[in-house]
Amino acid sequence: MNFKEIKELIEILDQSSLTEINIEDKGNVVNLKKEKETEIITPQINQQPMQQVATQQGVASAPVGTQEPDNTQKSSAADDSQTINAPMVGTFYKSPSPEESAYVQVGDSVTNESTVCILEAMKLFNEIQAEVTGEITEILVEDGQMVEYGQPLFKVK
Structure with missing residues (x-):
């Protein structure tokens, strides 16, 4: 097999649902395996709703759940x-x-x-x-x- 034929096999493997191709031709063995794709999950950052907090001076707003708790x-x-x-x-x-x-x-x-x-x-x-x-x-x-x-x-x- 020449380089062009191997490249075509790689493209076929890439576009198909196959995960592996093993070919033996004139004493040459070609094993092609598709690695599993890793799914990258990115965390979603949600905006916290604003909560109205009454103070003696007036009304202030602060994000809910963003303050460090006092231990x-x-x-x-x-x-x-x-x-x-x-x-x-x-x-x-x-x-x-x-x-x-x-x-x-x-x-x-x-x-x-x-x-x-x-x-x-x-x-x-x-x-x-x-x-x-x-x-x-x-x-x-x-x-x-x-x-x-x-x-x-x-x-x-």
Whole structure:
């Protein structure tokens, strides 16, 4: 087979639904395979609707769902404790390994940089900092429990 004939076979393969051509001619073997086409999927970016937010000075508008959540929140107006919330979905672990003691327990004092737990997400272990200063008053989840994004993990006073 010459180059022109091979080129014609390539064009035939390309235009057909065949995925492979094997030809043996005068002791020469030609194997042509069509690679599967890779479909490229591009994410669609949707514009978020504007939500009206009332303020004391007037009315301001902000995109819905575009603000970073505060990982610490006040529990209630009457209670001056705050919560440390999960910054991601994952599995909650109170200690670095089953043999070691918990990062924090009820009654422990924490600072902004204190590690309070680990959240495992996709086989990555992420140390979670308190981001508040105070005393742990309650642990709201169990060791090994799945937690949702924004779910309260600890109460801090």
